[in-house]
C-alpha cells in the first residue's frame with residue numbers, strides 16, 4: 007500500500023458495520039413491502055446497477071464463469087425510475103398486477119474495505135448473498151433466484167446511498183419467468 | 190401409420206377441418222400425448238436454429254445447445270467448418286461436454302476417458318490397446334453427427350431428420366427477408382455475449398405464435414409501455430403495415446410506425462453513416478422496408494425474431510435498433526426454455542452497439558418492460574388450459590381458440606413488392622392459421638420410406 011492509498015483507506019468500525027447491515031436490511035424491507043419510491047431514495051444519482059450472466063465453463067472448480075458481455079440488467083438511476091413508474095403509474099403492468107409476494111433474504115454481509123473517494127465521501131465495498139423468492143396467485147411452487155452482490159455503499163451528506171451494485175446470479179438458466187423485481 | 194396412443198389420424202384430420210373454420214381446440218395447448226407427438230414430428234423433422242456464426246469465432250470454438258431433448262455439441266474445426274454432434278459419448282452415452290461454450294481441440298468423457306477431437310473423431314480410448322485390442326475400429330465409434338447442418342446468412346441450423354429437405358428449400362421465400370434483416374451490412378451481424386436463458390410456464394405453440402404472428406396482443410399486453418411512451422401511443426399500433434405469409438409456416442410482420450407509411454426515424458434509427466451501405470446491399474424493395482418499417486416474425490416452428498427500434502429507459506432521446514432472435518425450446522407441455530440473442534451490425538460503432546444492447550435489455554430482455562408482461566400472460570394461458578372443459582376432445586364445451594381475425598375479410602395486396610402473400614394489416618390471424626396448418630401437416634406426415642442401401 008503506498009502512502010496515498012493509506013490515507014484514503016478507512017478502518018471499518020463497528021458503527022459502520024451495523025449501519026451498513028441495517029441499510030441493506032432496510033433496502034430489502036422496502037422492496038419486499040413494495041415501497042419502491044422509498045427504495046429509489048436509497049440509490050445514489052450516479053448509481054451503476056448491473057447483472058451479468060452466469061455461464062458454465064469447462065475447467066477446474068475455480069474457473070471464471072461470468073459473461074460480462076451478456077447481461078440481464080444495465081441500469082441508471084433514471085432507467086430504474088422508469089421501471090418503478092411503470093408499476094406505480096400505469097394500469098397494465100401485468101407482470102406485477104395483483105402484486106406477487108416476494109422476499110429478499112440477504113445474508114453473508116461482508117465489508118471488504120472502505121475508502122475516501124475523490125469527493126471526500128466514505129465508500130465501502132460490500133459483499134452479500136441474496137435469495138429471492140416469489141409466489142403468485144395460488145401457485146403451490148414458488149420461483150427462486152439466488153446469488154451474490156457486490157455493492158459500493160457511500161455516505162453522502164450523512165446518509166447512506168447505494169452507489170453501485172453488481173448482481174451475480176448462480177443460475178445459468180434463470181428460475182423466474184421474468185425479472186420484474188429488483189435484486 | 191404409427192400414432193401415439195391418445196391421438197389418431199382422425200383426431201388430426203379433425204383439427205385440420207377446425208382450422209379451416211378459423212378455430213383451434215384448446216386441448217392442444219396442454220395435452221401430453223400431443224406434446225410427445227410434436228417432439229417427434231415437429232422438432233425431430235424441422236430445421237432448428239443452433240447458433241449464430243459469430244458465437245464460434247475461431248477454430249476450436251464450441252457451444253452446446255439443445256434441439257428439444259437432444260443435447261448438441263457445435264464445433265468449429267481446424268479448417269473452419271461447423272460441425273454438430275449429439276453431445277453424448279458413444280461408449281455409454283454420458284453427456285460429453287457440460288460447458289455452455291469454450292474453445293478446445295478435444296473433449297474427454299469423464300466416465301471412462303474416451304476422447305474425441307472437434308471433428309467428432311474418437312482419438313483416444315483409455316488403455317485401449319490392452320482392452321479392445323486391434324479388433325475394434327475406432328471410426329465406428331465417432332461422435333454421432335446431427336444428420337443435417339447448414340447455415341444461412343450466418344444463422345446455423347441443424348435437422349435431426351436424415352431425409353430432411355435442404356435448409357434453403359425449407360426457408361424458401363423467408364430467405365429474402367433474412368437477407369434484408371441480416372445482410373444489410375458488409376460485415377454482417379454479430380451477437381453480443383451468450384444467449385439469455387429463462388424458463389416460462391407456457392406451451393411452445395403459444396410463445397411461438399405470440400412472437401411470429403400476433404402483433405394484436407401488443408396494444409393491450411404492452412399497454413403500460415405505450416402509456417410510458419416507450420412504444421408509440423397509438424391504439425392501433427402495431428397494426429399498420431403488412432403481415433406476410435411465407436413458405437412452411439414462416440412469416441413476417443412489416444410494422445409501420447403509423448398510418449403514413451413513412452417512418453419518422455429512417456433505417457430503424459441506425460446511424461446515418463450506415464445508410465449508403467444498406468442501400469448498396471439491399472434491393473430496392475428491401476431497402477424501402479428497412480427504411481420505413483420494423484420487423485417481427487418467425488421461422489417455423491420455434492425461432493422468433495424482432496428487429497425494432499426503441500428508446501433507452503433512462504429518457505435519453507433517440508431510438509436504438511436491435512435484432513433479437515429467440516428459440517422456444519420445449520421442455521414439457523407447459524414449459525418452454527427461452528434462448529434469446531441480441532444481434533447488431535458488426536459495422537455499427539461500438540458505442541451504438543452498447544446502446545442497442547441496453548435498449549434491448551430494457552424492453553425485450555427478461556427484465557424488459559415489454560417482455561415481463563408477455564411471460565406473465567403466457568403462463569395464464571397454461572393455468573386455464575388443463576381442466577376438463579378446456580381439455581375436452583369431443584369439443585362439447587365449445588372449447589375453441591379464436592383465429593377469426595381478418596378471415597375472408599382482408600385481401601392480399603397484389604402490388605406488394607416482396608415474396609409471399611402480403612396482407613395490408615398486421616392485426617390479422619392469417620399468419621397464425623398458416624403456422625398451425627404447417628403444424629398439422631407435420632403431425633400428419635408419414636415418415637418417408639427409406640430406400641434400402643445396397
Ligand code: FES
Pocket residue numbers: 278279280281282283298299300301302303
Ligand atoms: S461413457 Fe464415455 S467413456 Fe465411457
Ligand SMILES: [Fe+2]
Pocket residue numbers: 406407410411559563
Ligand atoms: Fe409481447
